[in-house]
Amino acid sequence: MxxxxxxxxxxxxxxxxxxxxxxxxxxxxxxxxxxxxxxxxxxxxxxxxxxxxxxxxxxxxxxxxxxxxxxxxAEAVVRRASAQLAEFTHTCFMVTPYEGYVEVCEALAELTPGDHAKKSALFNSGAEAVENAVKIARAYTGRQAVVVFDHGYHGRTNLTMALTAKNMPYKKGFGPFAPEVYRVPVAYGYRWHTGPDNCGPEAAAQAIDQITKQIGPDGVAAIVIEPVLGEGGFIEPAKGFLPAIARFAEDNGIVFVADEIQSGFCRTGQWFACEDEGIVPDLITTAKGIAGGLPLSAVTGRAEIMDAAHAGGLGGTYGGNPVACAGALGAIETMREQxxxxxxxxxxxxxxxxxxxxxxxxxxxxxxxxxxxxxxxxxxxxxxxxxxxxxxxxxxxxxxxxxxxxxxxxxxxxxxxxxxxxxxxxxxxxxxxxxxxxxxxxxx
Structure with a gap:
């Protein structure tokens, strides 16, 4: 109650x-x-x-x-986080690890789409998760370019400002931004020039054409997209768009990253919004709803991609804080039980x-x-x-x-x-x- x-x-x-x-x-x-x-x-x-x-x-x-x-x-979040607070607040997982971090990564492997072997790395904020997903994709592919979409939002760090489409208030006056970021159209059905019925395939063809002309598929490390675009206006890409982009990524060795920071953890009536059209991303970024209000984020993905970064290449002082991990386990418990x-x-x-x-x-x-x-x-x-x-x-x-x-x-x-x-x-x-x-x- x-x-x-x-x-x-x-x-x-x-x-x-x-x-x-x-x-x-x-x-x-x-x-x-x-x-x-x-x-x-x-x-x-x-x-x-x-x-x-x-x-x-x-x-x-x-x-x-x-x-x-x-x-x-939430009772389970408060109970689990309070119990962890009484034990210890921090050791830094990169110094002396603890079970809660591992438990959260195990839960993410179970909950995220796909039955392939998965691993995770934990951070503090959504922007950190997206930035680290790009790092991992670049390490895995040996490529540099990152493709993002009109109306997308991915954060306020220098790299994620470059990934974000909207100028004011997120980017104005804060440049120059990180290079090798390319923006292509998204299937915004309500505003698509030929109407919503043809939007999915037309927008996908246009995006793929631009990627092919401007970069070349063999130069792209990652394609990053929100399965429901949040700050851009809760835009659901028209049907067929996401599967076409995911197939293009798979066919060309590009890491497909689903940014589920706002849309994940039951928010859209599924654990993750990309499940709606059966998308299985190579990497998925999560934050926001993950821990009931405590600062935590994650990158989860195919084990061979996640392992591409060298030891010490990923991390952060507070990433996967034990109290936040306890909160996440309480939030997931609540989501399941209710x-x-x-x-x-x-x-x-x-x-x-x-x-x-x-x-x-x-x-x-x-x-x-x-x-x-x-x-x-x-x-x-x-x-x-x-x-x-x-x-x-x-x-x-x-x-x-x-x-x-x-x-x-x-x-x-x-x-x-x-x-x-x-x-x-x-x-x-x-x-x-x-x-x-x-x-x-x-x-x-």
Whole structure:
């Protein structure tokens, strides 16, 4: 049972006076480049509720950007992490190893797609996982070039900024970026020039043609793609696109990397989103939902590829921290015991049903898409031209925040509302949050 009543409650303006006091302190102490979607300061969080320091309870449709999939105070995560804290906090796995790291790698080998021999390496953040996947692919192939896709997001380090498509706020003013990165089209069905029906094969042919002309397949170390593009707008590549790209990689000795940092661990109603079209990646990167809110990430893949890097070539002081590993084992336990894949599918059923009904009433809604507990609503000024409406997205988010529902925006054009509720959220709370969204649409 949740320690926090699973009820929306707005008792002050949002943000309230205590949050405003803390925000004043924050502005004098925290670098301005670190932003916040909503400056309400959290006191407690669990289930589908975030309670702030003023006593407001917000319905959480963000999950810390797909991190608190099992809730922000999941019993198994707290129990296992607390037990590990009492034993030791750190030794550095590269100095004196410990069982928890090995257990997480064993679990990843079992859960990730494919029945081939697998190994893993653990890190702290999603960007670190992607960067190390590229290192491993380069070591294995002896090649340098990396292919990524329009609308993709992969992180904020120098290499992962180069891999990321969106300039503002992720890249502007931070260059020069790492070389030998090439960007090709993705199958964005809603915005594909010939329409969604032909999008998958057409986009794949165009991407493969560009790779062949610009680099040559024998120069490509890795193709890196999110099976559902997250920050780019929860874009599901049109059917047929991912299998065609994966076949091209296999035929040309290119390492196919599925970036499942936002879409993994039951988020889309499957353990990993690439399973939807039967994709078995050579390497898969995970983070976010892996450890119930504790900092952990991983690269998992074919044993012979993972072993290509020399001893000492992979690692990091905190990578695979024992407390984070304990949290991951607790999160996986929760996902299994509570059938969070099934719960994600039910969230999709409820949300898509409600949002589709809203789309019939409000012309600003251009597209409803996504899978499981990873659902998005793209807003446009005109359904015919599909001109993005970032202003409406911002106004809608602010209206939801004021009414006690935390929602996030995303998209290359800033015009997408993304919904990432904890998969443990109660259905009554889910529907109440959707009621608020509908009222906000009517007001905006």
């Amino acid at each position: 949740s320690a926090i009543p699973q009820e929306r409650r707005v008792v002050t303006a949002i943000p309230g006076p205590k949050s405003q006091e803390l925000q004043a302190r924050r502005l004098s102490a925290v670098a301005g480049g670190v932003g916040s979607v909503l400056p309400v300061f959290t006191a407690r969080a669990d289930g589908g509720i975030i309670e702030d320091v003023d006593g407001n309870r917000l319905i959480d449709f963000g999950s810390g950007i797909a991190v608190t999939t099992v809730g922000a105070s 059938d969070l894949n099934g719960k994600a599918k039910r969230i999709e059923e409820v949300m898509k049903g409600r949002l589709s009904a809203m789309a019939e009433k409000f012309d600003v809604i251009g597209d409803i898409r996504g899978r499981g507990g990873m659902i998005a609503m793209e807003l446009v000024k005109d359904r015919t031209t599909k001109e993005p409406d970032a202003e409406a997205a911002g106004a809608l988010a602010r209206a939801c925040h004021a009414a006690g529902v935390l929602v996030l925006t995303c998209g290359t054009y800033g015009n997408v509302l993304r919904f990432l509720p904890p998969l443990v959220i109660g259905e009554d709370l889910l529907n109440e949050g959707l009621d608020v969204i509908e009222a906000a649409l009517a007001a905006v």
